[in-house]
Each structure stands twice: as structure tokens, then as C-alpha cells.
Amino acid sequence: MTEIPEHLLKRAAAARAATSGEDPPADTPAGSPVADTPAAAAPAPPSEVPAEAEPEPLAPYIVAHNARRKIPWWAVSALLLLPLWAFTYVGTLERPPQEATGVLAEGDHVYAARCASCHGATGSGGSGYPLADGEVLTTFPSIADHVVWVVQGSDAVGLGNSYGDPARNRTVIGGMPGWGDVLTREELLGVVLHERARLSGSEDDAALAEAIDDAVHGGTLDLGGHFDPVTITTQEVDDLLASASGDGDGH
Numbered sequence: 001m002t003e004i005p006e007h008l009l010k011r012a013a014a015a016r017a018a019t020s021g022e023d024p025p026a027d028t029p030a031g032s033p034v035a036d037t038p039a040a041a042a043p044a045p046p047s048e049v050p051a052e053a054e055p056e057p058l059a060p061y062i063v064a065h066n067a068r069r070k071i072p073w074w075a076v077s078a079l080l081l082l083p084l085w086a087f088t089y090v091g092t093l094e095r096p097p098q099e100a101t102g103v104l105a106e107g108d109h110v111y112a113a114r115c116a117s118c119h120g121a122t123g124s125g126g127s128g129y130p131l132a133d134g135e136v137l138t139t140f141p142s143i144a145d146h147v148v149w150v151v152q153g154s155d156a157v158g159l160g161n162s163y164g165d166p167a168r169n170r171t172v173i174g175g176m177p178g179w180g181d182v183l184t185r186e187e188l189l190g191v192v193l194h195e196r197a198r199l200s201g202s203e204d205d206a207a208l209a210e211a212i213d214d215a216v217h218g219g220t221l222d223l224g225g226h227f228d229p230v231t232i233t234t235q236e237v238d239d240l241l242a243s244a245s246g247d248g249d250g251h
């Protein structure tokens with residue numbers, strides 16, 4: 001084992017003493033480990049430890065940047081696909097099939113709720129006339145007359161007055177409520193179309209119902225609001241229906 005020069009040992013001992021806060025031992029015997037002395041082994045109080053170089057205080061925005069959770073790399077692809085997902089999602093919001101929301105479907109519900117009790121669920125009649133098997137088409141060859149009748153009812157037309165096709169010879173005997181104030185224009189057209197297309201099998205009226213749906217969805221026909229039982233005319237109804245079928249695309 002080579003001899004360590006005395007001055008180096010002294011320097012090492014001085015350095016250890018400085019670290020532990022003790023006076024450097026004046027003459028530590030060469031070769032005796034300083035760490036074995038009780039003074040050097042005792043842990044130094046922290047306050048006397050020479051301060052490590054204080055880290056520069058970081059600017060708040062850098063601290064915030066470091067603390068912020070990063071977007072993981074794999075999420076970036078998900079973010080890129082988000083607009084595509086939104087696009088297809090909006091696509092699913094397209095109007096549902098006509099059967100569910102069309103004017104005829106609307107009419108089915110209205111008929112069951114408002115009319116079936118007197119005219120029968122299938123239009124076979126009850127306290128009100130039968131409407132099925134072409135019966136209602138015989139009374140009202142014109143849908144506009146049919147609409148006006150349902151809007152007004154027996155009282156507004158007036159007991160004893162005739163209604164419908166003159167060849168049918170109907171006069172008002174009373175008992176049919178007026179529906180203009182109760183049903184919206186869409187519901188009222190729907191229930192009339194239901195009686196004609198569904199109960200009496202009129203294909204023209206089934207086609208008209210489709211044209212109405214197209215016009216409503218296309219924004220060229222608005223069936224909100226009510227028909228006014230006092231002012232309604234067949235002309236008004238004809239004009240309304242012409243605006244639906246007039247610019248239809250033929251299906």
C-alpha cells in the first residue's frame with residue numbers, strides 16, 4: 001500500500017470537517033479514518049450545511065406549463081378524427097323515415113284518439129257515418145270540402161244545411177264536433193288524409209300526403225297554426241294543397 005502524502009490527508013480531513021461543521025483536527029494521525037471519530041459521524045444540523053446553489057426561480061408560466069397535463073400522443077389521432085365523427089353524427093340527425101313523422105302518420109294518431117270513438121277504428125261507422133271503403137270519398141269527392149267540414153263540424157255548418165256532394169244528399173243532423181280550434185293544420189290535414197288514403201284507399205290522397213311531406217321538409221309549406229272555422233273557405237284549402245303538390249317532384 002502506497003503512503004499517502006501528509007498534506008493530502010490534512011486537506012481531506014479539513015474538507016470533511018468543513019462539511020460536518022467541525023473544527024479540522026489539527027493533527028489527525030495519518031491513516032486513521034476521520035469518519036471513525038464521533039464528531040465526524042454525528043449528522044450535521046441542516047442549517048449549517050452550506051447552501052447548495054439555489055435553483056433559479058421559474059417564471060409562473062413555465063411552472064404552469066410543466067404542471068399542465070400533456071395530451072398523450074395517441075389522443076392526437078382521436079382529435080384529428082373528431083371533425084369526421086361530428087360530420088357523420090350530424091348525418092344521423094337527418095329526418096327519420098316518413099312513416100314515423102309524416103302527415104299520414106300524424107293523422108293515424110289523431111284519428112285513433114279523436115274520431116274512432118264515433119266512426120269506428122277502421123272507419124266502419126258508429127254514431128257517425130262509416131268512412132271506409134270509399135264512403136267518405138262519395139260524400140266528399142273534393143278533399144277541400146272534406147277539410148272544411150271537419151274544421152267546422154255540424155253546428156258551424158248549420159242544422160238542416162246540405163254538405164258534401166249534392167248527389168249524396170247529406171243534410172246536417174248534428175253531432176259532429178268542429179275540430180278547427182282543436183287540431184293544428186298539420187293534424188287536421190293528416191286525419192282527413194288518413195280517412196281518404198288509409199280508410200277509403202284513395203291512392204291520389206296517399207300521393208298528396210307524400211307531396212305534403214316533401215314540401216314541409218323542403219321548407220316550402222308550413223302547416224303550423226289552425227284553420228279558422230269562421231273564415232275557412234274551400235279556396236283557401238285548395239291553394240294550400242296546390243302549393244304542396246304544385247312544386248313537388250312527382251313522386
Ligand code: HEC
Nearest residue numbers: 114115118127128129139150154171172173174175176191
Ligand atoms: C262525437 C262523435 C263524433 C266524433 C268524435 C267525430 N265525429 Fe265525425 N261525424 C259524427 C256525426 C254524428 C256525423 C254526422 C253529422 C251530421 O249529420 O250533422 C259525422 C260526420 C262526419 C263526416 C261526414 C261523413 C259523411 O259521409 O257524411 C266526416 C268526414 C267526419 N265526421 C269526420 C270526422 C273526423 C275526421 C273526426 C275526428 C277528428 C270525427 N269525425 C269525429 C260524429 C262524430
